[in-house]
Amino acid sequence: MSGPLIEARNITRVLPGEVETTLINGIDLAINAGEFVAITGPSGSGKSSLMYLLGLLDSPTSGDILVEGRSTAGMPEDERAKLRLETLGFVFQFHFLLAEFSALDNVMLPMRALEKRTPAEMEAHAMDLLTRLGLKEHAHKRPDQMSGGQRQRVAIARALANDPKVILADEPTGNLDTASTDQVFGIIRTLVGEGGRSVIVVTHDPHLAARASRRLHVVDGKLAPIPTE
Amino acid sequence: MGLALDIAVTHIRSRLRQTLVGVLGVATGVGFSVMMAGLMEGSQRDFISQLVDSLPHITVSDERRTPPVQPAAEVYADVEISNLSTVDRRRGIKNPLAVISEIEGWAPARIAPSVRANILLRQAGRDVGAVMLGIDPRREILVSNVASKMVEGQLDNLLKASNAVILGARLAERLGVRVGNTITISSSGGKAMTATAVGIFRTGVAQIDDSQLYALTRTAQILAGQTGLINELRLKADNALEARELATRIEAETGYKAVSWQEAHEDLLNAFNIRNFIMYTVVGAILLVASFGTYNIISTITHEKTRDIAIMKSLGLRAAVVRRIFVIEALIIGFIGMGAGFLFGFLMTQALGSLEFRSPYGDATHLPVIYAPLHYALAGSIALGASFIAAWLPARKAASVNPVDIIRGAS
Ligand SMILES: Nc1ncnc2c1ncn2[C@@H]1O[C@H](COP(=O)(O)OP(=O)(O)OP(=O)(O)O)[C@@H](O)[C@H]1O
Ligand SMILES: [Mg+2]
Numbered sequence: 001m002s003g004p005l006i007e008a009r010n011i012t013r014v015l016p017g018e019v020e021t022t023l024i025n026g027i028d029l030a031i032n033a034g035e036f037v038a039i040t041g042p043s044g045s046g047k048s049s050l051m052y053l054l055g056l057l058d059s060p061t062s063g064d065i066l067v068e069g070r071s072t073a074g075m076p077e078d079e080r081a082k083l084r085l086e087t088l089g090f091v092f093q094f095h096f097l098l099a100e101f102s103a104l105d106n107v108m109l110p111m112r113a114l115e116k117r118t119p120a121e122m123e124a125h126a127m128d129l130l131t132r133l134g135l136k137e138h139a140h141k142r143p144d145q146m147s148g149g150q151r152q153r154v155a156i157a158r159a160l161a162n163d164p165k166v167i168l169a170d171e172p173t174g175n176l177d178t179a180s181t182d183q184v185f186g187i188i189r190t191l192v193g194e195g196g197r198s199v200i201v202v203t204h205d206p207h208l209a210a211r212a213s214r215r216l217h218v219v220d221g222k223l224a225p226i227p228t229e
Numbered sequence: 230m231g232l233a234l235d236i237a238v239t240h241i242r243s244r245l246r247q248t249l250v251g252v253l254g255v256a257t258g259v260g261f262s263v264m265m266a267g268l269m270e271g272s273q274r275d276f277i278s279q280l281v282d283s284l285p286h287i288t289v290s291d292e293r294r295t296p297p298v299q300p301a302a303e304v305y306a307d308v309e310i311s312n313l314s315t316v317d318r319r320r321g322i323k324n325p326l327a328v329i330s331e332i333e334g335w336a337p338a339r340i341a342p343s344v345r346a347n348i349l350l351r352q353a354g355r356d357v358g359a360v361m362l363g364i365d366p367r368r369e370i371l372v373s374n375v376a377s378k379m380v381e382g383q384l385d386n387l388l389k390a391s392n393a394v395i396l397g398a399r400l401a402e403r404l405g406v407r408v409g410n411t412i413t414i415s416s417s418g419g420k421a422m423t424a425t426a427v428g429i430f431r432t433g434v435a436q437i438d439d440s441q442l443y444a445l446t447r448t449a450q451i452l453a454g455q456t457g458l459i460n461e462l463r464l465k466a467d468n469a470l471e472a473r474e475l476a477t478r479i480e481a482e483t484g485y486k487a488v489s490w491q492e493a494h495e496d497l498l499n500a501f502n503i504r505n506f507i508m509y510t511v512v513g514a515i516l517l518v519a520s521f522g523t524y525n526i527i528s529t530i531t532h533e534k535t536r537d538i539a540i541m542k543s544l545g546l547r548a549a550v551v552r553r554i555f556v557i558e559a560l561i562i563g564f565i566g567m568g569a570g571f572l573f574g575f576l577m578t579q580a581l582g583s584l585e586f587r588s589p590y591g592d593a594t595h596l597p598v599i600y601a602p603l604h605y606a607l608a609g610s611i612a613l614g615a616s617f618i619a620a621w622l623p624a625r626k627a628a629s630v631n632p633v634d635i636i637r638g639a640s
Contacts, residue, residue: 081547090544094636114545
């Protein structure tokens with residue numbers, strides 16, 4: 001396919017209120033298939049805000065975001081939800097796993113919502129993903145029976161459930177120790193390029209960012225030149 | 230659907246105690262509702278059937294609904310007529326046998342002619358007003374069940390003594406009259422006679438037992454001072470519920486006032502309607518209150534699960550699916566509560582129905598209860614409807630959560 005997977009055209013996000021807060025201020029960017037993009041910037045600069053916009057979780061006040069060339073401006077929420085379900089995968093700093101469900105069930109959740117596989121296929125696919133992330137033995141454990149690194153890997157498996165074209169991760173290693181961080185980051189690296197998949201990672205760690213193929217630096221809601229460390 | 234159901238069941242399972250409280254609330258509401266409805270409608274039907282059995286379905290009397298038009302008014306339409314002295318008409322239904330056979334010709338009903346007279350009973354210095362019905366015992370059994378309501382003596386005893394009377398049980402009690410006693414009866418026209426009590430009946434309808442006595446037609450005619458008088462025809466319709474229509478037609482065809490039992494007891498039937506209205510209001514309120522518990526549970530769950538809702542929405546689950554989760558939870562509580570309530574209500578109704586009451590008069594009786602599928606259907610659907618609404622409000626709110634707000638706060 002030609003053209004970028006995700007394209008932002010002069011997007012601005014302003015929070016209404018007594019004092020308007022500008023989260024994102026006129027950003028243009030394009031994420032191409034197979035890219036590994038790191039978003040860096042100081043705390044409060046708007047990295048998460050940008051990621052929510054690119055991931056269709058939030059809508060820009062002005063400008064447009066195109067997913068595979070399709071404009072999402074004014075798209076109804078149900079359609080945006082479907083687009084997220086089919087083409088995007090999310091990993092957050094907090095794992096957000098459903099506490100009452102096993103790792104396997106958590107990974108199957110997006111597949112069941114999409115209903116494109118038979119139940120047996122869903123289970124087999126979820127098991128494959130968990131196995132790949134080194135969690136085969138933990139498939140039937142609930143989140144509270146796992147370590148932080150394991151939970152985050154389950155969350156990654158869940159993000160991969162519907163074979164998304166883009167993975168968006170917001171400080172996925174923010175809550176992890178160094179060893180787990182290396183492991184999780186290593187895993188994320190391996191996801192890049194599979195079937196043209198792109199990965200966008202928000203991180204404040206320049207060393208991790210250095211491992212990406214491209215780096216976007218956000219300052220005050222705008223793209224800025226990458227500082228020299 | 231499967232996904233929403235799974236999540237719903239998981240939520241419910243991890244809150245068994247709360248769920249149980251919710252189920253108990255619904256079950257209590259449904260149970261008491263069906264019990265109350267069964268009891269109230271049971272007693273109502275019992276009362277009405279007693280009424281319908283003991284009273285004639287239609288009473289045709291020699292009265293007219295509107296006073297007869299004066300001949301002068303017919304002739305001089307625009308003239309104001311005053312100070313006319315009206316003619317004293319002969320009382321009673323004219324040519325009663327012809328009227329009876331005319332009605333019998335088309336109406337699905339049995340007819341008995343009678344004489345109704347207001348009288349005064351005197352016994353041991355006590356005066357009690359009463360209504361005498363002059364009847365033919367052989368025809369009477371066609372229109373009333375008084376023969377089967379005799380507590381002493383028999384209806385046919387009327388034929389065995391001269392001036393024989395049969396009294397209502399409460400009337401006899403008031404007068405202190407027993408079978409075999411003689412009493413003095415005087416009519417409003419001033420005629421008096423001595424009569425012998427040959428029997429006592431009890432219909433269970435206080436109004437009748439309190440003020441009615443039977444005598445032969447001839448006896449009543451003597452008291453009324455008019456031989457051959459028949460001033461009332463009493464009818465028993467084959468179908469009691471058609472009485473109103475039959476009465477209207479009889480009145481139209483004969484010109485005599487025909488009052489159906491429904492018309493005669495309009496007040497009572499209205500009172501029943503009001504009673505039912507109150508009952509259904511109370512029942513509705515009980516069920517509504519029961520659903521408050523469900524609302525509470527669902528609203529608690531949605532608050533506890535805001536994070537789950539946020540992540541599900543961010544992954545791409547539609548708001549409708551999220552709403553469905555909580556509606557299903559409430560319906561599960563509603564369904565189980567409804568089932569338990571049906572059982573509970575049925576058992577309570579049975580228990581009530583088997584209680585024995587010994588009334589000061591007469592035999593031990595049971596509370597008249599009924600088991601109407603309609604009551605169950607009604608209570609069940611109100612309970613489910615209330616559960617649905619109880620879930621809908623918090624579910625809608627939960628489904629409208631903006632995932633970014635939650636995710637930002639949790640990270
Ligand atoms: N709901 C809100 N109300 C007011 N200000 C907000 C709100 N959400 C975000 N902000 C502000 O918007 C700015 C951008 O926030 P954002 O979370 O995108 O920053 P970030 O780069 O992800 O920071 P961090 O590295 O700490 O995660 C911050 O200054 C933040 O305080
Ligand atoms: Mg952030």
